[in-house]
Amino acid sequence: MADHHLKIETLAVHAGVEPDPLTGAVMTPIYQTSTYAQPSPGEHKGYEYSRTDNPTRTPLQKALAELEGAQHALVFSSGLSAIDAVLNTLQAGDHVVAGDDLYGGTYRLFTKVIARRGIEFSFVPAQDLESVRAAIRPNTRLVWLETPTNPMLSLVDIQAISEIAHSAGARVCVDNTFMSPVFQRPLELGADLVMHSMTKYLNGHSDVVMGCVMLNDSSWFAELKFLQNAVGAVPAPMDCFLVLRGLKTLAVRMQRHAENGARVAEWLAEHPWVERVIFPGLASHPQHELARRQMSGFGGMITFFLKGGLEESRRFLSAVQLFTLAESLGGVESLIEHPAIMTHASIPPAIRQEIGIHDNLIRISCGIEHIDDLLQDLKTAFAAVESVAVR
Ligand SMILES: *Cc1c(COP(=O)(O)O)cnc(C)c1O
DSSP: OTTOOOOHHHHHHHTTOOOOTTTOOSSOOOOOOSBOOOSSTTOOSSOSBTTTOOTTHHHHHHHHHHHHTOSEEEEESSHHHHHHHHHTTSOTTOEEEEESSOOHHHHHIIIIIGGGGTOEEEEEOTTSHHHHHHHOOTTEEEEEEESSOTTTOOOOOHHHHHHHHHHTTOEEEEEOTTTHHHHOOGGGGTOSEEEEETTTTTTOSSOOOOEEEEESOHHHHHHHHHHHHHHOOOOOHHHHHHHHHHHTTHHHHHHHHHHHHHHHHHHHHTOTTEEEEEOTTSTTSTTHHHHHHHOSSOOSEEEEEESSOHHHHHHHHHHOSSSEEOSOOOSSSOEEEOTTTTTTTTSOHHHHHHHTOOTTEEEEEOOSSOHHHHHHHHHHHHHHHHHHHHO
């Protein structure tokens, strides 16, 4: 097996896990323990206290590193605490260049929490390479990217930005939550660190909040491992077990998410009540070429503008039945939401307008249900909007 690289479908099932040495249990046991007996002081089997390490967490970290093609992985109790750990490796006076269309919670963490530590941020439209180049300063240490962005699904050229950042001595971090390692490989494109909200596709079942980072640089990893233990935002053994289970179907889930995403996007694009659909897999996406080059699939996230305003959006979102009106994404069930009121409410209205998060913008996370049922539900919801409009 040494020189044969296992495919991601196989890694998703097998990476990181081995039958339990004690019992032969095929599935990793849930080591629901905070502490570990020592035969004599300081003598132990690698586990002393579960904030530091836990035998259900270790195989999960191994699996994640292998899936992303990284040397190291660390898990945290949420996506945001994973991001916080990365930013915690900076010092007061350091500068970060970040995309201007980030997950709302990431923007809030940067501007309301991490900025208080004396770290400066410049938010730029990172799909424009010149804006990234122009924002870099001598004290720029990190470039933080999301691609596709959320909710505008703009793409950021990871390879080109990595070259720009590296020539200025800055590291590149990519939030790969939307694509998962199945469809996008930031480390292979030159990024230094990948972060995921595992709450989304990696776990995939909307029953856990967790985050992770994957990277190759061993000294940066040691610093992050120190912070994982020193700050203590670690996930519970039960949650690690659930994510290990969720990972096994990651590749097949992503395939179905992407198939449904493409069908729903094409269907919406033809609908008379839809002003515009944003989906990287549509030829009409302004960066469709980059999408084809940078990703091996287009995922299940779709953003569209309804014809009308807040009233029509409310009516549409109240009429869906199969799609659950809820924040979050990446679960097996289809979700739908209104970014301006829900996920992106923490972004000031003026900035929302600038980015394009208008009141008629709706975001869909396509689940793995049958496509006919999904389209029927959307059809019924559009009919509800229309029936009021006609009256
Ligand atoms: C959800 C999400 C986060 C935050 O992760 P949590 O697990 O909710 O803390 C960060 N980035 C993206 C792209 C997300 O979708």
